[in-house]
Amino acid sequence: GAVVSQHPSWVICKSGTSVKIECRSLDFQATTMFWYRQFPKQSLMLMATSNEGSKATYEQGVEKDKFLINHASLTLSTLTVTSAHPEDSSFYICSVPTSYSNQPQHFGDGTRLSIL
């Protein structure tokens, strides 16, 4: 069964709206989660590393004030796209490293964000 739950799966909203995306770890206590963005026909690009109880670490070129990340518990990280514009339309995917050593990450099913 799924180990990572992501919600919502699809959201359409008007320009200027803020949108919150949730990523839940179902089987593992995750001190770290990752947020990726994928544009059509392109690969996944890491946006930021979400750290439980502390600030997220953002990749170069990602606006931290635009993409707010909160990791308040060991099972939940949220990504809020603030004042979204059409260029923010993309597929956002979270991943969770497992708690077992040498085991790769598990990904959520992604959130398709469409800004009109």
Added chain:
Amino acid sequence: QKEVEQDPGPLSVPEGAIVSLNCTYSNSAFQYFMWYRQYSRKGPELLMYTYSSGNKEDGRFTAQVDKSSKYISLFIRDSQPSDSATYLCAPAGTSYGKLTFGQGTILTVHP
């Protein structure tokens, strides 16, 4: 130069064919090598992962890593239409750290 290079294809093969998917990478620190399969509008699904150089087989899938040439491969035997998806290679320094993905190869297996 990108850290991970992968031919985006698209690749179209008949059912039953052997498929070869490849990536090259430049970072010598990579020790873990993952292959993910991604269906349209879905998150990546882990297919195979290997540590360091060598081969690993799982059913119809075989992953190969040659660290000396920084070359990784995924072979699919007896390909099926259900294998039609985008295949992403993702080498990493650790299995639990951030991943650097290749561009992904779009594969279509036609009946």
